[in-house]
Structure formats: C-alpha cells, structure tokens
Amino acid sequence: MPEQPARERVKNFTEVTTGYTLDMAVAEAARCLQCKKPVCQAGCPVEVPIKAFIGHLQKGDVTAAYKAIRETNSLPAVCGRVCPQEVQCEGACVLAKKGEPVCIGRLERFTADEYAARSACEQLTGDKACPMIREELKVACIGGGPASLTVAGYLSTLGIKVHVYEALHEPGGVLVYGIPEFRLPKAIVKREVQAMTENGVEFHLNWVGGRTITVQDLFDEAFQAVFIGVGAGLPRFLKVPGEDLTGVFSANEYLSRANLGRAYAFPEYDTPPFPGKQVVVVGGGNVAMDAARTAMRMGAEKVSLVYRRTKNEMPCRLEELEHALDEGLHLEILTNPVSFAGDDAGRVTGVTLERMKLGDPDEAGRCTPNCTGEYFDIPCDLAVIAVGTGPNPLLLEATPGLKRNRRGYIEVNEDTGETSMPNVFAGGDIVTGAATVILAMGAGRRAAKEIARRLLGSDAPQDVPPLHGGVLEAQD
C-alpha cells in the first residue's frame, strides 16, 4: 500500500499510509481464491463476511462490498487501520502459507473510505441502516469506545434507542485519546460516530460513569439494559525511584495531550506538549509504538524503545514496528528501567537500565526476561511509560454489585456478556484487560446480540451464527 516516505512523515501527523486506488484494490481482491471454506472469517471477532465482500470487490462493486462488511462491523474504516490482521484474518488466509496473504485489512479500509467518499448520504440512509427507532426500547452504554460504539451501531440498526455516556469531550475512547492521527485520522472516527447519530444514537459527552451517572440511575430512568464499556484506562507505572520526576509521563498522558488535546498543533491549540530531545519509551505494545512515533513527530532527536524481551516477543502490530523502525526508532531490547535520575528542578535527566536475558517460556509460551545484574545509564529529557493499564476504578467503585475477577476486571457470562447484575452487560478492556480494538468490538457485538434477543424476542435476527472464541493474545 502506498505510504508517505519515512523521512517526510516523521515531520507531520498526516496518516502514514495513503490507501489503495480502485484499480489497486480490484487487483488485490483478484488474488483472493474465494475458498469454499473461508478460514479467514473464523479469525474475525466481529464475523466480517470476508469472502463475500472481497467477491464484490473483484467485480469492482464497492457499494455491495461495503454493505456486506457493514452487516457485522459498525466501524469498518477503523478496523481496516488498527486490527492486527496478521494474527487474525490474514494469518488464517490460505495464501499466507506461501507468504503472501490477501491484504484483507487494506481492502476493508479501502471499501469503507471509498464508499464514504462516494456517498456519505447513502451510507446514512441505506435501508438496513435506517429503521424506525422505537423510543420505548432504551439501552444505555457507559463509555464511548469501540465496544460501546459496536453495541450502539448494532442495536440502532434494529430500531432500539441507544444512549451513550462518554466521560471525555469526544466520543471514541481509545480511538480518540490513544491512537494517533497519523495512524487513525480523527475524521474517520467522527464519520463513523456521525453515522450512528443519524441513526438515532444519542451521545452524552462529559458524563462520567460512576460520577455523573450510575447504573442504578439508568434503571431508574427506565433503561432496559446497560452496557459497560469503560475500558482499562488506569495507567500502570513501573514503581521505580524517580518516576514522579517532571518529564516522566504515562503513555496515556503523553498520547492524550497529542491526540485528544492536539498538542502537536500548540499554540494554535491550548494543550501544551512536553518537548523532549532525548526520549525513552518503555514498553513493546502498540501504545509504546504510538508514543515513540509521536515523540519523533514532536521534534525528538533520538527516541529509544526500552523493552525487556526481544523484537520477536513485542506484542505490537507488525506494521507499527516496521513503520517505527523506518522512521528511525532506536531499540534498546533486553533492558529494563530500574530508576530515573533528575536535576535540582525535579526534571528527568536520565534512566538506569538493567540488561536482561531471555529465560524459559512461560505458560503462554513467551520467554520470561531474567535479570543479569548488569546496569548502564542513558540520558533522557522525556520518558514515556507504556507498560499497560489497569481497570478504571470510577464506575466499579460506584457499582459495588458488580462481581469482579482476581485481576479486578468485571466478570461476565462468556456467551452473553452479562455481568453478575441482571441486564447489565460489559465488554472490552474492562472485562479482558488491555487488548485490541477488534476484541472489544467482538465483545460488544456478543452483548448486543443478547440484548437484542431479550428486547425484541422473536424479532431479533436469527441468521447470525454464534461467536466462536477466536482467542488472541492480549497486549502487554
């Protein structure tokens, strides 16, 4: 797929990959064998009918392809950009064995973008997307990220009234505050949200679940079901000395400033960025890559990625690591921070790292990093910690009736997404811990199906097969 040259793009926040043209998409689609048994579909958490949509693309029929995807996926333009296709659909593609799977993610992205560009209107008024909303069937989603948006998208197409309560000032959750503009333009998220609004979904922004509104409040207001998709937003720190120094950021803060606050456009936008010339990013997931690549675009001279295992164990999407390396990311693999140093003003000046070596594989098959007792220092004036997140406590504290698991996340029935409280459902990172956008969407879809079954009875769609548990490895 065409992309901006690394040397150019590292100076801007414009999207890295520029997308297929129609000819390129049709040519790529032509490679699809249209297998009798489409194994690619078995890997998709939201059951996208991949064979069917690519079949339509082979004939150049973008509209039919879009409608096929849209049957199961509320956010196709997002998924085409951020899913780890190499371990899902593309990983399962029979051509993958020969090393060249069909680029399903890129085709999905092309279809969504091309369709929207051709007919924004039709997208909103297509017959399947515009039923009469029955105001008496009310469902609330707490949190406005990918899981809730999937619930809202699915239920609204069935004529159910959905209200989404989002704590921040823009809907989208991690799609807005976490994933940078150059990987997922905010206009794309806006477009998908706008389509839902046209479909009767109501967004209540700046409403904090557990503070402005509680689960009980919603039932008091005659909602029949509540879906909780509040994510795992609590940043984890390393708990090492010096971590409270000025210039040491959680990835959430560093990325929220840049994405939600558009700090890269300061002072046109008011949220200030923290300038860093020598930057250290700790972690090996997509969030770490996003932070590192953001720092490069904000004018860093050197960005070092500190990761305690090797390149092979990094949980990030392959494409993100490749893009980051092209852009000049420096890897400090097999290292682990033990302390940060600062100056008299309390600003970070460096980090001490311990060299690690790989030990035996753990239960999940990943090699454990072991200490070596060997240390070295590297200078830095900005450090970003991207080692994962925990469950956000606000809604959980305000909803003591919710049963939680050992790790503090919400326990749900795996088939229905229902929690220990009747008619309260949950999905996404608040159930699984930090994982991928597409897994959160899969959980949203599962819960939405059950909610539809309860609210609509025999009117609920019957033709959709049950979800198989396509288990993917969660991110670090």
Next chain:
Amino acid sequence: MPVAILKKRRLIPGQTSELTLDASHIARKARPGNFVILRVSEKGERIPLTIADTDPQAGTITIVYLVVGKSTAELETLEEGDSILDVCGPLGKPTHIEPCGTVVCVGGGTGIAAMHHIAKGHKAAGNRVITVIGSRCEDLLLFKEELSMFADEVVVTTNDGSCGMQGFVTDGLRMVLDREPSVGEVVAIGPVPMMEAVANLTRPYNVKTTVSLNSIMIDGIGMCGACRVVVGGEVKFACVDGPEFDGHQVDFARMRQRLAAFKPQEELSWAEFRRLRGQEA
C-alpha cells in the same frame, strides 16, 4: 454539550469572577470537595476548577476562578447568556465530613471560594465552623459575606491590615488554635505555599489537616496520571484519590516542581492570546 452561564459576578474586576452554571446533572451529584473540568472553546485545554457551591433545586453549580493564563483569560471573556463548551463532573472524591466538634476552614485567594462549599458541608453536618480567610488587601477579599451567613466565626487577615488582622492566614489560624483547645480538623485551600505553611503550623498542634491539591490534569478521571502527587511516600492521583489529602503527608516541594512543568508553554500561550486580543482592540 454546552453549559449556559446564568449569572456572572465580577468579584475582582478583570481578575476573579463567579459563574453560576445551568448544569442540573452535575448539581444533583456534586458534594463539597468535588470539582469540574471545563473547556472554553474547540481548541481549548481542559482545566479543573473546584465547585464553590451548588443548588440542586435550581439545577445550578457555581465556580470561581482567577485569571492566571490563557484559558482562564478566555473564560473571563464569556458573559451571562454565553455557554461553556464542555463541563465535566462532578469529579474527585467528596470531602470526608463527619461530626467532629470544631472545624477551622482556612482559605487564601481564590481558594476561599472552594473552601466555602466545604465549610458549608461541615456546618450542615452539625460542626462548629470557624473560617479564616486572607488576601493581600481588603479589595481582593472573597466571600466574606457568604461565609458570615453560616459560619460561627469569620477571621479575616490582610497583608496590609486594610481589613481584620494584619498578616497572613497562618497568623489568624495560630490565634484560633491557641485559643481553641479542641479543634477536630483544619481544612486549608489556597496557593500551594499557603497550604504548606498551614500544614507546617498545625503539625506541632497535632491536629488533622486537610488540603486540596490543584495539580495539572488532563482527563480528571484517573487515566493520565498528570496529577500525580507524593503523599506519605506514595504516588497518588489528585483527580481520583483526592483532591483532598492529609496536609502533613504531602510532599509540597515535588508538588511545586510538577506544577511548573509547562511554565514556558503557558507563558507563550498567554502572550500570544494577549497579542491577538490587543490587535482586536
């Protein structure tokens, strides 16, 4: 969703104003000690402000701010009938209020407004409430009348002696502590150096001292950790673990350093704002 300004009171012209906002969804949940995060315009930053008062019946909340930079200066340009683009809340843990006899509530500068809501809560819980408020001079003194309406005593200090005792709030507080043998709690809200001075003063008296910390924040819902403060050697988030903490445990030196993290950018932003405003005028 934008929130309308129902009333604007200029407490200190050009410097401090009080806004009454039409926000019934926040008013019905807000407790003393809570704050909101607001954004004035599409390109604005999220700024935390403590709730100074609520009226759940009328569906309103009151905020008071001091113009310290671009965002508050932009807020100051809004008038009655205008709307604030985003108001999110109530945020933070409410003040822990229990019957404890006599409570001394200390407020400095704009912090007096935030302290007002907490003092009112203590009064409602049946406590005897002595308030100590201070400013540079009488003209800059906030909420004296409002506090007099319910507080058992209002001690006023001004640096120049133009009203009440001459000196700092700590002088007023020392007088109260020396006089009152059984103070159950001291609450202090104001600039960081003031809260630190209060905590240092009350330590030898061995009286529980609560301070409200105004750290830099982004989301205010526990997601970013910008507001980290060191309390009793542990890192806490002011937005969800606070904003109120035991003043005797807070590392005020680190707090001051972290508050200065974006100083150059804040100054640049404000200078640019004044330059553009100057061009308009």
